[in-house]
Amino acid sequence: MEEAYEVEIPCHFLCPISMQLMKDPVTVSTGITYDRESIEKWLFSRKNPTCPVTKQELFNTDLTPNHTLRRLIQAWCTLNAFERIPTPKPPVDRSQIVKLLNEAKNSPKSQLVCLQRLRSIARRNESGKNHLQAAGAVHFLLSVVRKNEDAFSRDEALSLLQEMELSDSDLKTFLSENGGILDSLIQVLETGDCQNRTVAMMLLKSAFYVADPADLIGSRPELFTHIVHILRDRISQQATKAALKLLVELCPWGRNRIKAVDAGAVAALIELLLETADRRACELVLTVLDQLCGCAEGRAELLRHGCGLAVVSKKILRVSHAASERGVRILSSISKYSANSWVLQEMLQVGVASKLCLVLQVEASLKTKERAKEILRLHSRVWRDSPCIPPHLLTSYPST
Numbered sequence: 001m002e003e004a005y006e007v008e009i010p011c012h013f014l015c016p017i018s019m020q021l022m023k024d025p026v027t028v029s030t031g032i033t034y035d036r037e038s039i040e041k042w043l044f045s046r047k048n049p050t051c052p053v054t055k056q057e058l059f060n061t062d063l064t065p066n067h068t069l070r071r072l073i074q075a076w077c078t079l080n081a082f083e084r085i086p087t088p089k090p091p092v093d094r095s096q097i098v099k100l101l102n103e104a105k106n107s108p109k110s111q112l113v114c115l116q117r118l119r120s121i122a123r124r125n126e127s128g129k130n131h132l133q134a135a136g137a138v139h140f141l142l143s144v145v146r147k148n149e150d151a152f153s154r155d156e157a158l159s160l161l162q163e164m165e166l167s168d169s170d171l172k173t174f175l176s177e178n179g180g181i182l183d184s185l186i187q188v189l190e191t192g193d194c195q196n197r198t199v200a201m202m203l204l205k206s207a208f209y210v211a212d213p214a215d216l217i218g219s220r221p222e223l224f225t226h227i228v229h230i231l232r233d234r235i236s237q238q239a240t241k242a243a244l245k246l247l248v249e250l251c252p253w254g255r256n257r258i259k260a261v262d263a264g265a266v267a268a269l270i271e272l273l274l275e276t277a278d279r280r281a282c283e284l285v286l287t288v289l290d291q292l293c294g295c296a297e298g299r300a301e302l303l304r305h306g307c308g309l310a311v312v313s314k315k316i317l318r319v320s321h322a323a324s325e326r327g328v329r330i331l332s333s334i335s336k337y338s339a340n341s342w343v344l345q346e347m348l349q350v351g352v353a354s355k356l357c358l359v360l361q362v363e364a365s366l367k368t369k370e371r372a373k374e375i376l377r378l379h380s381r382v383w384r385d386s387p388c389i390p391p392h393l394l395t396s397y398p399s400t
Contacts, residue, residue: 217254244284266301286326
C-alpha cells in the first residue's frame with residue numbers, strides 16, 4: 001500500500017501575510033501579491049500603509065485583482081483534489097455606494113432595500129466598511145435612526161452602525177442635542193425585539209464610553225430604567241454585559257448612582273449574581289454593586305434584599321482576585337456605614353465573618369487582606385467569640 005502524503009502548496013500560491021492559500025489574490029503598487037482579506041486588514045489598520053514585504057510606503061492603496069494567478073490556483077486545486085476556490089465577487093467601489101445612498105435618501109420606498117444592500121457590502125470585507133465610511137454612510141444612517149419614520153429601516157440602520165468601525169467623533173454624535181439618536185435608541189430598548197435591543201444597548205455602551213463628562217452627568221433616569229430591564233430580561237449575554245459595562249461608566253458621575261438605585265439596579269444585580277456563573281459578568285456585577293454601595297440608598301437596597309450579603313460573600317474567593325477585591329470592598333462599605341446590630345448578626349449568620357477570616361488564610365491581594373482585617377477588627381466585640389465562626393477560621397481572627 002502506498003503511503004499517504006501531504007500535497008505541498010507552491011510557495012507563490014501562499015499569501016505572504018497569512019501563509020495560507022490565496023482565495024482572492026490582489027497586487028499592490030509595489031508589485032507584490034497578497035490575499036485580499038489579509039492585505040485589507042493590514043492596510044486599514046495602519047495610518048501610514050506600507051507593503052508588508054518591501055516595507056515601502058504605499059501612496060496608492062488600490063488593489064489590482066491578479067486574475068492570472070487566481071486561475072492558476074483554481075486549476076492547481078482541481079488537479080490536486082483541493083477544495084476549489086470560487087471566483088470572488090468583484091469589489092464594490094465608492095461610486096456604487098454613493099449611488100445606493102442617494103437612492104435611499106431620495107426614495108423612501110426603496111430605503112429599506114438600499115440599507116439591506118449596504119449591510120451586505122459591509123459584511124463582505126474590510127474595504128466595504130471603509131468605503132461606506134468614506135462615502136458618508138454613517139451620517140446617513142444616523143439620520144435614518146433619528147427620524148425614526150419607519151421601524152424596519154431604523155433597525156436595519158442600527159444593525160449596520162453596529163457592524164461598522166465607528167470613530168469616537170461618530171459615537172459622540174449619538175448623544176448630541178442636535179442630531180443625536182438617544183431618543184430613538186431608548187425607544188428601541190423599550191419596544192424592539194431581542195436582537196435590536198441588544199444592538200441598541202451595545203451602541204449606547206460604546207457611545208457613553210467616549211462621552212463628555214456633561215453627557216455622563218446628565219444621563220436621564222429613563223436610561224437607567226431600560227438598562228435594568230435589560231439586566232432582568234436576560235435577552236442575550238452580549239446585551240447583559242453591555243448593560244453592566246454601561247453602568248460601570250455611568251455610576252461614578254453626578255447623581256447617577258441614585259438614579260440607578262431608584263431604577264431597581266441593586267435588586268437586578270443581585271438576582272443576576274445569583275444566577276450567572278460567567279466570570280466576567282460576576283466581576284462587572286460586583287464592580288457596579290461596589291459603586292452603588294458608595295451611597296446610603298445603594299447600601300440600604302442591598303441590605304433589603306434577602307440574598308444581598310450572602311451572595312456577595314459567596315462570590316469572594318470563588319470567581320477571581322478582582323471579584324474578591326470588589327466583594328470585600330462592598331462588605332467594607334456596609335460594615336463602616338450601615339452596620340447596626342441586626343446587620344452584624346446577619347453578617348455572622350450568612351458567613352460573612354467566616355469568609356473574611358478565610359481571606360486572611362489564603363492567597364489574596366494585600367489590599368484585600370488589609371480591608372478584611374479592618375472589617376474584622378471593627379466588629380471584633382460582636383464577632384470574635386461567636387460560635388458562627390468555625391474554630392479553624394477563628395484562629396486567624398486579627399487581634400484588636
